[in-house]
Every structure is written in structure tokens, then in C-alpha cells.
Amino acid sequence: MSVPSTGSPAPIGAGGVGGTPILAARDVHRTIGDVEILAGVDLEIAPREVVAIVGPSGSGKSTLLELVCGLQIPDRGTLTVPSAALMPQRDLLLPWLNARDNVALPLRIAGVAKVEARERADALLRRVSLDAFGSYRPDQLSGGMRQRVSFLRALATDRPLLCLDEPFGALDAITREELQSWLGDLLDDRPRSVLLVTHDVEEAVMLSDRVVVFSPRPARVTATVVVGSPRPDLEAAPGAVPAAARPHRDPTDPLIVAARAEVRDALHRAMASAPSEGVR
Amino acid sequence: MKLAEPRTADQRPLSTGARVALGVLGPLIVLGAWQAYVRLANVDEILLPAPTTVVTALVDDHELLWDAFLRTAQEIVFGLALALAAGLLLAGGMHLSRIFRATMSPLVIATQAIPIPALAPVLIFWLGFGLGPKILIVAIICFFPVAIATLDALERVDPDLPRLLRTMGANRWQRMRWVELPAALPAALSGAKMSVAIGGIAAVFAEYSGYEQGEGGLGAVIKTAQLDTARAFAAVAILAVFAVLTTGVLAGLQRLLAPWAHRRPGGPA
Numbered sequence: 001m002s003v004p005s006t007g008s009p010a011p012i013g014a015g016g017v018g019g020t021p022i023l024a025a026r027d028v029h030r031t032i033g034d035v036e037i038l039a040g041v042d043l044e045i046a047p048r049e050v051v052a053i054v055g056p057s058g059s060g061k062s063t064l065l066e067l068v069c070g071l072q073i074p075d076r077g078t079l080t081v082p083s084a085a086l087m088p089q090r091d092l093l094l095p096w097l098n099a100r101d102n103v104a105l106p107l108r109i110a111g112v113a114k115v116e117a118r119e120r121a122d123a124l125l126r127r128v129s130l131d132a133f134g135s136y137r138p139d140q141l142s143g144g145m146r147q148r149v150s151f152l153r154a155l156a157t158d159r160p161l162l163c164l165d166e167p168f169g170a171l172d173a174i175t176r177e178e179l180q181s182w183l184g185d186l187l188d189d190r191p192r193s194v195l196l197v198t199h200d201v202e203e204a205v206m207l208s209d210r211v212v213v214f215s216p217r218p219a220r221v222t223a224t225v226v227v228g229s230p231r232p233d234l235e236a237a238p239g240a241v242p243a244a245a246r247p248h249r250d251p252t253d254p255l256i257v258a259a260r261a262e263v264r265d266a267l268h269r270a271m272a273s274a275p276s277e278g279v280r
Numbered sequence: 281m282k283l284a285e286p287r288t289a290d291q292r293p294l295s296t297g298a299r300v301a302l303g304v305l306g307p308l309i310v311l312g313a314w315q316a317y318v319r320l321a322n323v324d325e326i327l328l329p330a331p332t333t334v335v336t337a338l339v340d341d342h343e344l345l346w347d348a349f350l351r352t353a354q355e356i357v358f359g360l361a362l363a364l365a366a367g368l369l370l371a372g373g374m375h376l377s378r379i380f381r382a383t384m385s386p387l388v389i390a391t392q393a394i395p396i397p398a399l400a401p402v403l404i405f406w407l408g409f410g411l412g413p414k415i416l417i418v419a420i421i422c423f424f425p426v427a428i429a430t431l432d433a434l435e436r437v438d439p440d441l442p443r444l445l446r447t448m449g450a451n452r453w454q455r456m457r458w459v460e461l462p463a464a465l466p467a468a469l470s471g472a473k474m475s476v477a478i479g480g481i482a483a484v485f486a487e488y489s490g491y492e493q494g495e496g497g498l499g500a501v502i503k504t505a506q507l508d509t510a511r512a513f514a515a516v517a518i519l520a521v522f523a524v525l526t527t528g529v530l531a532g533l534q535r536l537l538a539p540w541a542h543r544r545p546g547g548p549a
Contacts, residue, residue, distance in 0.1 A: 069447040086447045092440055095540040096462040105458065106448040137540050157448070 021080075022047050022160055022193045023068065028077035030063055037063045039218035040077065045161070050187065050194040052204035054263060055214025056271060061197040064219075065163050068195060084161040084195075089169060091150040093138040099149045100125060100134035106157045124152045128186065144175040151183065155190060164196045168203065180206055184249075201267070205260045206249050213266040215273075223266035227259040329510040334517060337510035345501065345511075349518050352497035355411065355483040356526070359418025360472055363479075366419060367426025368468050374427075375434040375460070376452075392424050396482055400489035409495075414486040421482040426471035433467030434460055466538035473530045480519045 021044035030038040037060040045051050053061050066072045067079060069086045085106065093102045100121045107117035125131045130148060138146055147168060154162055167183070168176040180203060187194065198204050204211045205227055213223040249256055294302070311331045317323065318330040325333055338345065370388065374381035400417055407413035442455045450458070487499025496503070498515040505512035535542055 071443060071446060083449075084447070086444065088440065088444055090440070092438070092444050094441065094458065094462070096538070109445065109448045109450045109454055109458070139540055 020047070021045060022049075022082055023195070024078070024080040025064075025067075026078045028064075028067065028074045028079050030060070030067065030072065030075055032063070036218040038067075038074075039220050041214075041219060042221055043212060045193050045195060047160070047193055048191040049210065050196060050208040052196040052198060052208035052211045053214055054198060054201055054204045054211060054267065055219060056216045056267075057199055059214045059217050060219035061199075061214060062165060065165050065195070065197055068161070069163055082160045082193075084163050085154040085157060085159040086163045087151050087154040087165065087167050089165045089167075091138070091143075091146040093146055093150060093153075095138055098135050098137050099130070099141065102138070102149055103152045103156050106153060110157055121152075121156060124156060127189070128152065128182070143171055144179055147171065147179060148182065151186070155186070155192075160193060162192050162194045164194060164198075166198055166200075167196070169198070169200070176203075183207065201260060201263050202251070205256055205263060206251065211259070211263050213263060213270060215270045222270045223263075225259055225262045225266065227256065326507055326509050329513055333510045334513045337508070337514040338517070341511055341514065345498075345514060345518060348496065348498045348501045348515065349522070351411075351495060352480075352483050352487065352499065352519070353522060355414040355418055355486065355497065356476075356479045356522070358411075358415045359483065360422055360475060360479055360526075362415060362419035363422035363426050363475060364468060364472050367423040367471060368430055368464065370423070371427045371430035371434060371464065371468075372456075372460075374431055376456075388424065388427060391420060394420075396421060396485040397489075400486045404486070404490040409490050409492045414483060414497075417486040418479050418482045422472070422475035422479045425474040426468050429467040429471035429474070430464045433464045437463045462538075466534055466541040469530055469534045469537070473527050473534075476526045476530065477523045480523055484519070 023043065023045040025041055025043040028038055028041045028043075029036075041060075041064060043051070043053075043064075053064065055061050063072065065086070067074055068081050069084050070081075093099075094105065097105065100118060103124055104112075104114075104117040104121035107120060108114065112120070122131060122134060125134050128148065130145075130152075133141065133145065133149075138149070141149065147170075151164075151167065154164075168179050171179065184207060194208075196204065196208055201211075208227055211225045211227060212221055213225070214220070215222045251257075315331050318325070318328055323330075329337075370384065374384055396417065399420070400413075403413045403417060407416070437460055441459045442450075445455050445459060483497065484499040484502065487497045488503055491497070491500055498519060501515040502512045505515070
């Protein structure tokens with residue numbers, strides 16, 4: 001199911017999913033200083049679709065996220081994005097705010113009054129049974145707990161697109177697995193479009209509907225792999241919950257195994273075809 | 281055997297009671313040695329009064345000393361408050377604008393080179409003998425540690441934090457209010473803590489330089505004590521105790537306003 005990039009936008013219907021894209025990047029270029037980082041990236045994300053980007057480290061995944069989140073602008077190409085909420089690589093919780101006020105922060109910045117922002121943060125914490133931790137400061141929470149709070153903060157302002165930058169990279173393997181299934185549940189409950197950047201093929205395959213493989217720097221899309229069975233809800237009923245897809249994927253499911261192999265293969269091909277100076 | 285011990289005795293934090301007891305014991309040992317030296321070596325008490333003589337002076341002159349102390353304490357407290365506000369504002373401004381920073385840096389450092397004995401009489405000549413110039417002198421001396429500590433803390437703020445706030449749509453003021461100000465606050469209080477002792481010295485110098493009858497504070501007490509060395513020492517003892525107490529209050533304020541800066545182990549996993 002691997003689709004080599006031809007310079008035209010990665011076809012959204014590759015696995016049978018459709019809908020008007022919520023994010024559309026066409027031929028996006030970005031050069032910082034003398035270093036060409038993105039060399040014509042094409043990418044689309046449908047509403048409620050979870051797209052993972054995997055690529056070698058230093059391949060420009062973070063730059064793409066910064067473009068999507070409005071921290072940088074492309075040098076060339078068009079980028080149509082909705083307002084996006086970022087969950088950064090490190091939790092980046094404000095040490096002086098407790099968990100509840102950290103979740104409420106984006107609401108406060110958006111101008112929501114203190115009382116209402118706190119109520120909405122409490123409701124989110126209650127939804128994931130973390131309300132007992134609302135008054136704890138980040139330094140009193142474990143790494144896994146901080147990542148959860150950080151994710152809730154990204155969810156707080158109903159922005160239609162979530163950008164997750166290696167969300168579980170700093171966690172130990174057991175906590176990471178636990179959080180991946182937690183995240184799958186939560187996304188199922190509050191569907192959003194998600195752009196997940198990761199270098200962990202396993203994480204990409206377990207969490208996303210579609211995996212986009214980046215070449216080494218300067219990055220372009222070299223392959224797109226649709227994971228598992230397509231979700232009917234992306235095309236038809238917006239309220240429907242996919243049955244066969246996320247969450248709770250079985251890592252030994254033949255469809256998942258096939259997707260994993262395909263992504264690894266695409267990554268290796270991308271690395272092999274790249275000029276060696278592009279690989280760090 | 282030694283490896284099995286999780287912590288050596290030195291690493292274990294002392295209880296509050298033990299800390300206070302030891303904090304009292306230290307000075308008592310020094311005072312005991314001092315007392316013994318004066319008595320055993322028959323030192324002339326005009327040169328070095330024994331601690332007991334100083335205590336007698338404290339009791340005999342307590343009304344005079346109390347009034348003087350209130351005056352000096354006001355100068356120190358208001359001066360410190362002014363230094364805290366000015367130091368925070370100045371550091372904030374220098375952090376926000378590189379031009380302002382380049383302009384102010386040499387001026388700020390230059391203020392630290394001014395000897396108080398030279399500055400104090402001039403300021404009092406300009407501004408009169410009242411409380412104002414004395415507060416100002418204390419503030420000029422104390423604001424430097426506050427400004428430097430604050431600026432340092434502002435420079436060390438994780439740059440990813442304001443960036444993240446930008447993705448939330450935060451403007452400059454909001455980034456200041458949520459990130460930089462809370463990051464700078466504990467540092468500003470640390471700066472103030474460092475300034476307390478020199479604030480007392482500045483207040484005494486300011487009082488030395490001129491005051492109205494009966495309003496000279498502890499500086500005037502020291503200046504007019506002449507051969508009554510015990511009374512001058514009593515004034516100094518009051519200043520020392522006040523410095524210790526003020527530092528304690530500032531440390532408490534820091535814990536209250538910036539609890540995150542005092543990481544305590546434990547909590548839920």
C-alpha cells in the first residue's frame with residue numbers, strides 16, 4: 001500500500017478515506033540559514049484523521065510542526081492549517097502552576113475568565129480520573145502524569161488539530177505503552193485531527209491511521225502507509241466510532257504487522273537513497 | 281556496610297527545632313568566649329564591652345534604643361521594598377529591550393561603585409533630613425543584587441516556554457505574566473535576601489550624615505554614644521538580630537510565593 005511521492009499531494013484517498021482536508025500542505029519549502037530543511041513537502045490531513053510522520057532524526061519533522069503551529073512561515077509553497085494545539089516533546093508545564101491551572105492556561109490566554117477556565121480544566125481532569133491531582137504542582141507529579149496533563153492542556157481549547165511532538169519519547173517503555181493506549185482512548189472519546197511526529201515506528205503504527213515517511217534532510221514525503229483497515233467514520237458518519245481501528249490495536253494483528261514492516265522498509269529505502277551527508 | 285546506608289547523617293535535613301536551637305547555640309558560644317576574654321584579660325570596657333555590659337545597656341536604654349530601632353527599621357524595610365520594585369522593573373526593562381539594556385548596564389554597575397559615605401551627605405543636602413533620603417540611600421545600595429539576580433533568572437527561562445505560549449496565541453504581555461514574571465519572582469526575593477545586611481549598613485551611614493534632633497535612628501545612637509561603647513554595641517546587636525529576622529521573613533515569603541522553587545521530595549508517583 002506504499003505510495004511513492006510523485007510531487008503531487010499525497011493522495012488522501014490512498015486507503016479509502018476521504019473528506020475535505022483540515023490541513024493541506026503543498027510543495028512547502030523551508031530553509032534556515034544555509035540549510036535546506038524541507039524540500040517540497042506535500043501533506044493532507046482529513047478531519048478526525050490521525051497522521052504520523054516518521055523520519056530519520058534531523059529530517060525536519062520538528063520544522064514542519066513549527067510551521068503548522070505558526071512559529072515559522074514557509075519560504076515557498078502553500079500551507080493551509082486550522083488553529084493547532086501543540087503538545088511539545090518535553091511536557092513544558094509551567095512549574096508555578098498546579099496541574100489544573102496548567103490545563104486551564106490556554107483557555108486563560110484565549111481570554112476565558114479564571115473561574116470558567118478552571119471549571120473546564122477540572123472537567124477534563126475528571127474525564128480521565130485525574131481530578132485528585134488537580135492541585136499538585138508539576139514537580140510533585142511523575143513523568144507519565146506530567147505528559148498526561150500536558151496532553152490535556154493541548155485538548156483544553158477545542159482546536160481542531162493536535163500536534164504531538166514525540167509525545168512519549170522521554171518515558172520508560174512500560175509507561176509509554178500505557179500512555180499510548182490512554183491517548184488512543186481519549187482520542188476516541190474526543191476525536192480530533194492529529195499530526196503525530198515520532199521516530200518510533202511502533203508508536204506511529206499503533207496510534208495512527210496513516211504513516212507518512214520523511215526522507216533525510218532536506219525532507220520530502222517518500223512514502224505513505226495506511227495502517228490497518230480504513231475507518232469508515234472518516235468518510236461517512238462523523239459521530240461513528242471505528243470498530244476495527246484505534247484504540248487498543250493488537251500489535252500482533254496481521255494488518256499492523258504488515259504496516260509496521262512497510263514503514264520500516266520505506267524508512268530504510270529513504271535512508272539508503274539519501275546522500276550520506278544528509279544523514280546524521 | 282557503609283554502602284548499605286541509604287544516606288549519611290550529614291545529608292539528612294535537620295528538624296526546624298534543631299535548626300533554631302543550633303542557630304542560637306552558635307552565637308552563644310561566640311558570646312561566651314567573648315565574655316571570658318574580656319573578664320579574664322581585664323580588657324578596658326570602653327574598648328571592648330563584655331556581652332553582659334551590652335545587655336545591661338540594652339535594658340537601661342531600651343526606650344531610646346527602641347525608638348531608634350523603629351526609625352532605622354522603617355528605613356531598611358521601605359528601602360528594601362523600593363529596591364525590590366525598582367530592581368524588578370529595571371531587570372524587566374533590560375530583559376525586554378536590548379537597547380535599554382545596553383544603555384543601563386554601565387549606569388547600574390556604576391551606582392555600585394559610589395561609596396555611601398560620599399553619596400549620603402549630598403543626597404541629604406538635596407532632599408533634607410527626613411525619612412525620604414534615607415530610604416533612597418538604602419534602596420540605591422540594595423537594588424543591585426535584586427536587579428542582577430532577577431535579570432539572571434529572566435535570561436535562564438527555558439526559551440521553549442514562551443514559544444509554547446506563542447502557539448497558544450499569547451501576546452508579549454501574556455508571556456510576561458505567565459512565564460517570565462513567575463520565573464523572576466523567587467530570584468528577586470533571593471536578591472533582596474542578599475541585600476538585607478548591607479541595607480542596615482546603608483541606613484546607619486545615611487543617619488550618620490544628618491538627621492533632625494531625636495530622629496536619627498540607630499546610626500545617631502552609635503554616633504553619639506562616644507565613650508559609652510556598650511550602648512553603641514547594643515545598637516549594633518539590634519541591627520544584627522534585625523538582619524537575621526528580616527532574612528528569615530524573606531525566606532518565608534519566598535517559600536510562600538514561590539513554593540515550586542523549593543522542591544520537596546515525595547508526592548504521588
